[in-house]
Amino acid sequence: MGKGYELLRDVRDRNISCGEFSVFLQHNPGRIKSSLAEVGEKDRKERQCFLCLDHLPEGQRGILYRSEYLILCNPMPVFSSHFTISHLEHRPQAIFEPMDIFLQLMIDYGSGWTIFYNGPKCGASAPDHLHFQAAPSGQLPIEKEIEEARRVILVTGVERVPLIALREAGREVVILQGDDPNEVGAVFRRFLSALKRVLATDEAPMMNIVGNYHEKKWRLVIFPRRKHRPDIFFRDGDARVVVSPGVIDMGGVLITPSKKDFDRLDAVAIASIYREVSLEGKIVERAIAAMVE
Numbered sequence: 258m259g260k261g262y263e264l265l266r267d268v269r270d271r272n273i274s275c276g277e278f279s280v281f282l283q284h285n286p287g288r289i290k291s292s293l294a295e296v297g298e299k300d301r302k303e304r305q306c307f308l309c310l311d312h313l314p315e316g317q318r319g320i321l322y323r324s325e326y327l328i329l330c331n332p333m334p335v336f337s338s339h340f341t342i343s344h345l346e347h348r349p350q351a352i353f354e355p356m357d358i359f360l361q362l363m364i365d366y367g368s369g370w371t372i373f374y375n376g377p378k379c380g381a382s383a384p385d386h387l388h389f390q391a392a393p394s395g396q397l398p399i400e401k402e403i404e405e406a407r408r409v410i411l412v413t414g415v416e417r418v419p420l421i422a423l424r425e426a427g428r429e430v431v432i433l434q435g436d437d438p439n440e441v442g443a444v445f446r447r448f449l450s451a452l453k454r455v456l457a458t459d460e461a462p463m464m465n466i467v468g469n470y471h472e473k474k475w476r477l478v479i480f481p482r483r484k485h486r487p488d489i490f491f492r493d494g495d496a497r498v499v500v501s502p503g504v505i506d507m508g509g510v511l512i513t514p515s516k517k518d519f520d521r522l523d524a525v526a527i528a529s530i531y532r533e534v535s536l537e538g539k540i541v542e543r544a545i546a547a548m549v550e
Contacts, residue, residue, distance in 0.1 A: 260334045262334055267325075270510075275524040277425030279398050281333065282527075284519035290389055290512050291333050292501040308343040308386040323358070328391075335512060336392045350377040350384045351461060354483055356445055359389060360438040361469040366399040369394055373504040374466040379482040379534070380503025390504070394469055398509030399423075399478060403432060403530040418444040426450045427528050428507065428535035431479040431545070441475045444548075451547040454479065455540055463536070465504035481536035487524075488533065498522070502534050509511055 261486070264287035273280045305312045313319075319327035320521075322342060331339040344360065352359065352374055362372045371394045375385035394400060402408055403423060409432070410422045419442050423430035431448070431475045435441040451464040463482035487550040506512055511527060513519040 262330075262337070262474060263339060269519065273527060278402060279509065279528050281521060282319075283400060283510055283512050284514075284516055284521060285335060285512050286514050286516075288333050288335065288512050289499070289514035292499050292512065293340070306347055306383060306386050308341070308383050308388055309347050310345065312408065314504075318520050319414065323361070331390065335510065336345055336396055339395050341388055342391060343383075343386060345363075347385070347386075348387050350375070350381045350387055352376070352466065353446060353449055355387060357438075357444045359466070359468060360442055360475055362391065363475055364391060364438070366391055366440070366470075367545055368469070368471045370469065371397070372402070374467040374468070375463065375503045376463045376465060376482065378483050379463045380465055380501070380506070392393045396510065397505065399426070399430070399467065400469075401509070402426065402428075402509075403478060412545055415447065415548055416440050416446045418511060420444075420448070420548075424477050428531040429481050429538055429541050431481065431541060432476065434474055434476040436474050437495075438475050441477065445479075447548050448479075452541075452544040454547060455544045465507045467504060467508050478508075480504070481541050482507075482534055483536045484534045486534070489530070489531045492540045498526075498531060502530065507531075507535075539544065 268356040270281050273282055274528065288426055307313070308485055317329060319329045322328050326342050329341045329343060347414060359374060360373060364403040365441050372389055373390040375381040408424045412420045414420065416436045418433055418435040421434065423432065433441055433444055449462060455460060465480040465482065469477040486501050489496070490500060499515050500511065500513060500518065513540055
């Protein structure tokens with residue numbers, strides 16, 4: 258278990274300006290298994306779930322949270338303090354109903370922490386087991402960018418909860434913020450349902466979510482997605498770039514397990530990756546409009 262944190266000593270990072278937004282590129286070899294994780298239904302059926310109690314890594318210990326979850330040290334950390342909060346039961350990764358516990362985690366952890374959610378088809382390495390992540394706040398570039406007044410655009414308000422878009426972020430970002438967790442949760446579910454209608458799907462829309470509780474307000478930073486991995490991930494030989502964006506990557510810390518990719522990725526390539534995996538802005542706009550019709 259300690260090996261993953263020992264590997265963080267050798268992590269390298271560099272800041273890349275992509276015009277109006279910035280990205281921390283992180284060379285983190287310890288994340289190679291997560292980046293290459295096979296998450297298809299066939300793969301899930303053929304492997305043991307590493308979040309189930311019977312299959313936790315040897316020596317792993319946890320803290321029981323609200324009788325239903327276990328707080329664990331993330332075995333493949335990105336940050337020096339990085340936790341996984343997994344359900345005691347083996348149940349699918351989802352957010353519609355568990356949004357209540359996600360919001361509860363935000364206040365229980367407190368204003369100095371950020372809670373993460375990866376959708377089952379866009380970053381969750383265990384898409385068959387409900388879980389969240391937590392890390393100290395202030396480590397994602399997006400957390401600083403959403404504080405810049407010039408970037409935020411009030412799109413509309415629903416049930417006292419403003420829906421905010423972020424300008425010049427290189428990917429679609431929707432922000433919900435309010436002082437009542439029940440209202441924030443209800444508006445989030447309306448957004449999720451509207452997105453399903455616009456996409457004409459019965460499946461949960463792909464998304465990653467960053468959440469925190471600050472100045473007595475709950476805030477959800479939502480990244481609507483259309484793809485799990487960019488096309489360059491599937492190229493052959495030297496042309497392949499092992500980048501598999503999850504919530505931390507979408508938040509601006511782009512993880513590259515391969516030194517080769519860390520050295521060669523530039524602003525143009527990063528902007529292209531974000532555009533490719535992010536849901537189109539027009540679809541997001543249609544979903545928001547459908548919420549207030």
